[in-house]
Amino acid sequence: MSGRPILTAAETKAAEEAVFARGVSVFGLMTKAGRAAAEIAWDRFGPRETLVLCGPGNNGGDGYVIAARLRECGVRVRVAASGDPTTDAAREARRAWGGPVEVLDEAAPAPLVIDALFGTGLSRPLKNKIAEPASRLLAAAAYRVAVDLPSGIATDDGAVLTELPPAHLTVALGALKRAHRLMPAAARCGEVVVADIGLGDPPRGVIEIGRPPIAAPGFEANKYTRGKVVVAAGRMPGATMLASLAAQRAGAGYVELLGAEGEGVPHALVRRAWDDEALADKRIGAMVIGPGLGTEGEGRRRLDLALATDHPLVLDADALTLLARDGLDRLPARKALAVLTPHGGEYARLFPDAGGTALDKALVGARKTGAVILLKGVCTVVAHPDGRAAIGAPAPAWLASAGTGDVLAGILGTMLAQMDDPFEAAQAAVWLHSEAGRRAGPLLIADDLVEHLRGAVAGCLA
Ligand SMILES: NC(=O)C1=CN([C@@H]2O[C@H](COP(=O)(O)OP(=O)(O)OC[C@H]3O[C@@H](n4cnc5c(N)ncnc54)[C@H](O)[C@@H]3O)[C@@H](O)[C@H]2O)[C@@H](O)CC1
Numbered sequence: 001m002s003g004r005p006i007l008t009a010a011e012t013k014a015a016e017e018a019v020f021a022r023g024v025s026v027f028g029l030m031t032k033a034g035r036a037a038a039e040i041a042w043d044r045f046g047p048r049e050t051l052v053l054c055g056p057g058n059n060g061g062d063g064y065v066i067a068a069r070l071r072e073c074g075v076r077v078r079v080a081a082s083g084d085p086t087t088d089a090a091r092e093a094r095r096a097w098g099g100p101v102e103v104l105d106e107a108a109p110a111p112l113v114i115d116a117l118f119g120t121g122l123s124r125p126l127k128n129k130i131a132e133p134a135s136r137l138l139a140a141a142a143y144r145v146a147v148d149l150p151s152g153i154a155t156d157d158g159a160v161l162t163e164l165p166p167a168h169l170t171v172a173l174g175a176l177k178r179a180h181r182l183m184p185a186a187a188r189c190g191e192v193v194v195a196d197i198g199l200g201d202p203p204r205g206v207i208e209i210g211r212p213p214i215a216a217p218g219f220e221a222n223k224y225t226r227g228k229v230v231v232a233a234g235r236m237p238g239a240t241m242l243a244s245l246a247a248q249r250a251g252a253g254y255v256e257l258l259g260a261e262g263e264g265v266p267h268a269l270v271r272r273a274w275d276d277e278a279l280a281d282k283r284i285g286a287m288v289i290g291p292g293l294g295t296e297g298e299g300r301r302r303l304d305l306a307l308a309t310d311h312p313l314v315l316d317a318d319a320l321t322l323l324a325r326d327g328l329d330r331l332p333a334r335k336a337l338a339v340l341t342p343h344g345g346e347y348a349r350l351f352p353d354a355g356g357t358a359l360d361k362a363l364v365g366a367r368k369t370g371a372v373i374l375l376k377g378v379c380t381v382v383a384h385p386d387g388r389a390a391i392g393a394p395a396p397a398w399l400a401s402a403g404t405g406d407v408l409a410g411i412l413g414t415m416l417a418q419m420d421d422p423f424e425a426a427q428a429a430v431w432l433h434s435e436a437g438r439r440a441g442p443l444l445i446a447d448d449l450v451e452h453l454r455g456a457v458a459g460c461l462a
Pocket residue numbers: 016026029030031033055056057058059060061062086087117118119120121122123124125126127147148149173
């Protein structure tokens with residue numbers, strides 16, 4: 001599984017330098033970038049009257065190329081600039097545009113506004129003399145397209161240095177940047193489309209969580225080879241049931257709900273009283289503990305017993321509350337890495353001193369615990385103690401409802417049981433969960449996700 005790279009400004013520059021070293025000029029790359037962005041805007045918004053806002057650097061240079069290309073397509077296009085270009089390539093792009101350039105302050109609005117004021121070179125908040133007219137023109141537009149990044153956003157940490165009306169569409173040039181996938185910036189980008197400008201194969205540091213390849217069972221498969229997942233039951237049967245059903249629908253061959261006796265639907269779910277022998281079963285591929293566990297006596301005891309096993313573990317919900325309360329020292333060094341799945345509040349209780357972006361936090365958590373951290377959020381981050389990290393595309397906001405975390409824990413149990421690398425397993429779970437949410441659509445409840453997992457998994461079969 002290998003997702004798209006998510007670059008810092010410095011990594012982007014390095015990738016561009018590699019292109020220049022092959023003999024491409026800055027203006028050549030800018031022309032490619034601008035034309036690609038113009039074509040994406042044209043495909044999306046057609047021949048609407050367009051205003052392109054150009055800044056002083058190469059992001060502005062892209063803007064002039066975009067204006068020229070849209071003019072070729074027959075669009076009524078105007079350009080307004082915050083000042084004269086300050087780079088050779090941007091000056092060349094402005095010459096190639098050759099048309100009038102309005103003063104930003106005096107420009108009239110247009111239905112489509114393309115923001116080419118600042119990209120990866122933004123280093124400080126915008127002064128009012130730029131921010132005010134930009135804000136006025138962007139707010140008056142029916143559609144806003146950002147070139148590379150919405151202006152006012154810090155590339156590497158996703159901070160909003162200056163608040164402008166958010167983009168509907170952001171054309172990321174060559175590769176995703178961190179700000180496209182870190183909050184609060186990610187919520188200002190709208191849809192993000194990556195334009196191929198021939199950056200080749202940029203460095204693979206942080207990657208985007210992509211569709212996981214999932215193999216259909218072979219002829220030799222049996223229920224154990226497809227993964228046996230044990231879900232620890234506790235005080236809230238609904239939560240453990242959601243996790244169990246999700247583990248089943250994600251493709252585990254055998255799911256056992258341990259600590260909850262009785263019969264019921266689905267009949268395919270094995271219920272078994274809690275006993276040490278069941279927990280010691282070598283065929284267990286992963287164990288999920290935390291959803292509905294409870295945080296008092298029996299819950300604590302079950303967590304201790306689970307931690308003492310060698311099974312790959314998903315530690316979620318109440319298991320995280322218990323670890324935060326009793327101290328992370330309770331998390332022993334384990335042969336199979338555990339995956340911790342905190343949301344922001346749980347994370348803050350586990351690591352009260354950690355700050356920075358969600359990416360920083362996940363990496364710090366992974367380093368401190370020796371476990372994989374799956375930090376849930378708009379863009380969920382997965383980090384491995386060895387320094388690898390991946391970020392998900394924004395998940396459907398409809399997922400913000402009770403029980404969806406229990407479903408994620410169950411999916412993750414199955415992925416851990418089926419895959420060797422817990423980092424890959426965590427990514428696969430995040431992707432399937434988000435995809436099930438997308439398929440379930442508006443007003444979903446957690447139970448719907450279980451129903452839609454089948455389609456989500458089927459879409460990943462080779
Ligand atoms: N580097 C390259 O070769 C290419 C870059 N491309 C574009 O170039 C962008 C990066 O270009 P640059 O590095 O020139 O940076 P930008 O165009 O993002 O902006 C940098 C310029 O703005 C100034 N500046 C920064 N913050 C400011 C603020 N708050 N108020 C006023 N001025 C401010 C800087 O001093 C500099 O002059 C990318 O986002 C992408 O759009 C593309 O054209 C492809 C080629």
